[in-house]
Amino acid sequence: MQFDNSRPIYMQIMEFIKKQLARGELQPGQKIPSQREMAAELQVNPNTVQRAYREMETMGLLETLRGQGTFISNRPGLLQEIKVELAGSILKRFIVEMRSLGLSAVEIRNLVNQALDQEEEGKSCKAINPRGTCQPHW
Amino acid sequence: MQFDNSRPIYMQIMEFIKKQLARGELQPGQKIPSQREMAAELQVNPNTVQRAYREMETMGLLETLRGQGTFISNRPGLLQEIKVELAGSILKRFIVEMRSLGLSAVEIRNLVNQALDQEEEGKSCKAINPRGTCQPHW
Amino acid sequence: MQFDNSRPIYMQIMEFIKKQLARGELQPGQKIPSQREMAAELQVNPNTVQRAYREMETMGLLETLRGQGTFISNRPGLLQEIKVELAGSILKRFIVEMRSLGLSAVEIRNLVNQALDQEEEGKSCKAINPRGTCQPHW
Amino acid sequence: MQFDNSRPIYMQIMEFIKKQLARGELQPGQKIPSQREMAAELQVNPNTVQRAYREMETMGLLETLRGQGTFISNRPGLLQEIKVELAGSILKRFIVEMRSLGLSAVEIRNLVNQALDQEEEGKSCKAINPRGTCQPHW
DNA sequence: GTGGTCTAGACCACC
DNA sequence: GTGGTCTAGACCACT
Incomplete structure (x- = not known):
């Protein structure tokens, strides 16, 4: 390590x-x-x-x-606590990095939403058409 | 480095x-x-x-x-391209990390929105009450 | 120290x-x-x-x-917490020591009550008769 | 030593x-x-x-x-005398220490009674349920 | 073997 | 000056 x-x-x-x-x-x-x-x-x-x-x-x-x-x-509940804590620190770092690129809150929000939406599309696309032309847009 | x-x-x-x-x-x-x-x-x-x-x-x-x-x-436009590219890779890594904690798309979306909202509150709070009791909720 | x-x-x-x-x-x-x-x-x-x-x-x-x-x-409340904690450990040690002398719970209780009663008497006695024959019993 | x-x-x-x-x-x-x-x-x-x-x-x-x-x-009676004497000095020190924390006679009395009661509970609890969830309250 | 404590001494970051 | 981290190596207590 x-x-x-x-x-x-x-x-x-x-x-x-x-x-x-x-x-x-x-x-x-x-x-x-x-x-x-x-x-x-x-x-x-x-x-x-x-x-x-x-x-x-x-x-x-x-x-x-x-x-x-x-x-x-x-x-009991240990795992959940740890996940919440880790998620918090990942999220924090993510926002700091995005902001350092000059992105506004609205832009960050939109980018995240787009990415998650495309992830969803990717999944459904794959389900229907395993080897199709379904591609991410960026 | x-x-x-x-x-x-x-x-x-x-x-x-x-x-x-x-x-x-x-x-x-x-x-x-x-x-x-x-x-x-x-x-x-x-x-x-x-x-x-x-x-x-x-x-x-x-x-x-x-x-x-x-x-x-x-x-011209070079900077913008680079920023978009970097933002894309940061975003990608962020989503992979969040997913590896078992979070769903909806949960990730909500966490990001919360974090950005609180950032906003933090700013306004700071403006009104620089050393006040304004604290993040988690 | x-x-x-x-x-x-x-x-x-x-x-x-x-x-x-x-x-x-x-x-x-x-x-x-x-x-x-x-x-x-x-x-x-x-x-x-x-x-x-x-x-x-x-x-x-x-x-x-x-x-x-x-x-x-x-x-706030710090002092009180510490006092409670210290009192607990003093009490614990006291009871262990008394028990190691073979005293029962009832005996310990009685001894403590006697000692505190005599402390009280001592105070009132002193108030009435500062240099009198007021003495502890043991 | x-x-x-x-x-x-x-x-x-x-x-x-x-x-x-x-x-x-x-x-x-x-x-x-x-x-x-x-x-x-x-x-x-x-x-x-x-x-x-x-x-x-x-x-x-x-x-x-x-x-x-x-x-x-x-x-004969030597052991008893010694125990009484030691108990007296332990008791004296105990009360001095508790008083130095600002506790009143009533409070000391209550704490001792609580502690001894819980000791009893602990014993009976242990007898019935050796590895159970029986815990002191403070 | 395990973890727990302690020392001596180093270097760093902050004020 | 302050606290914070890290190393190397010692000894102890427990199983």
Whole structure:
């Protein structure tokens, strides 16, 4: 894994795990790599991994059992919370990037709507005409 | 600059220059660093830079004058094209990421609308009450 | 200050500050010693102090401003929360110690009631007869 | 063992031995370590240990047999006396600490009663439902 | 083996 | 000066 110098490594590790969870690659209750293993894999100091794990435990995302390992919490609603949080940060970054191109709120809204509409068309088109000439417009 | 292993470096260099252009950090007609300079700065093989420059010249984005250097094209409408292209790729990535969280088109639409509405509220709020208790709702 | 080997130092620092706050020696909004100062005073590594400060910030007890220092939060109700928390831990320890002497719940209750009653008597006694023969019974 | 700078060490040694007695770790009639041994173990001057032993002998807690060593007294009722004394000092400290948080006698009384009641509930709960959802209320 | 704490010392970002 | 992050390496407690 590659780290971005602009943000703390421990935060990137947190996000890495959250994304795995949101994508279903990690299941609630599942054991995650030990601090030492993760540190070796990411080529990072074990203390940095611990910081990430500890913060996630404080947030109720992980549960640690001394001598046994660290586990994804199986608190109900966990997955939903994480997805909402990730969606929020993706959305935020998206809007910042679009605005930096000089787009107005109305333009952003229209572009999103177009893109989603075309996605829908794409699906229905595919259903009717699997190998047809149905193409996105841009 | 950091490169992402998932895509060819020359493409990332192209995107890097396009973004500078979209943000106004580079102006049409302006000279950009020589291939050797750019290669040294990015710590990349000069051939990689050359490939990026060549493709951008093909696309009408750069113009090379033998013995003088490489310049941002002066073609009218260039900036707009680039912005549209960048907006398209940002939008595409955004929708892929949101979908990977399991969100439906309707949900994405609603989230974007909410976020943009709140941005507006934030602005008016700020105008009236610069350090007030104006907070985002989520 | 002396540290007890049985509990982590950072937790003892947290308790130290909480007690100062409960006793009114620290006021909400007040600046507390910098991490380095506190570390020098307590003869502890700055990282250990930082851990204590960070956890207290997470709990909403402190607020840190980069480049300026660390401050007692002035969130309303803060003092009350801390007092309740401290009272809980004092009470817990008290009951454990009393039980380890083999005392039953009823006996503990009676002893506490006696002690508080005598405290009251002591006060009224003192008011009537400042240098009298008013003595505790044990 | 750790010593507290606020009180004389010999008193802390006395309390240390009394607590061991109250907890049953020392039995009436049992030989305790020699002054030299105890001094070495606690890393304290032998004179300090001697002072503690002497005071406890005066109180009838210890008995010294020249050439044989120092023993816990066999006097009947000794254990009970010690427990009462320790309970008194624990109680005193408890009330001082609670008062320093600004709690009134009534409040202290209520908190103690609550805590003891919940302890009872906990026990019955445990008896019926060993791993159930029985939780303290604060 | 696991996680938890602590130190020493480095470098950074902010004010 | 302040707080924030990171490393390297130590020792401990638990299973």
